[in-house]
Structures are given as structure tokens and as C-alpha cells.
Amino acid sequence: xxxxxxxxxxxxxxxxxxxxxxxxxxxxxxxxxxxxxxxxxxxxxxxxxxxxxxx
Numbered sequence: 001x002x003x004x005x006x007x008x009x010x011x012x013x014x015x016x017x018x019x020x021x022x023x024x025x026x027x028x029x030x031x032x033x034x035x036x037x038x039x040x041x042x043x044x045x046x047x048x049x050x051x052x053x054x055x
Contacts, residue, residue: 010035 013035021029 006036006038007032 010032014030014032017030017035
């Protein structure tokens with residue numbers, strides 16, 4: 001259920017951000033994915049693989 005709440009909140013954030021967006025400064029509109037950092041279709045990676053990307 002947590003991800004659905006995050007996604008619905010991100011949708012509201014996207015709408016508000018696009019209403020206030022200056023098209024000259026940011027020509028591309030915001031997407032829901034811009035506001036859902038944890039909603040990925042990627043498979044989880046191992047802790048060792050994650051540590052390797054930190055360096």
C-alpha cells in the first residue's frame with residue numbers, strides 16, 4: 001500500500017509543479033517519475049552490488 005500512497009502523492013506534486021513551471025526555464029513538463037524515487041521497475045540489487053556503486 002505504501003507505494004500506491006507515494007504514487008498518488010507524486011501525481012499531486014506533478015500537477016502542482018507543472019502549474020508553477022516556467023516553460024522557458026524548464027521546457028519539458030514534470031512527470032510522475034520525477035516525484036517517485038522509490039517506484040522503480042528495476043530488480044533489487046544485492047548489498048555488495050550497491051556498495052560497489054558507492055565508490
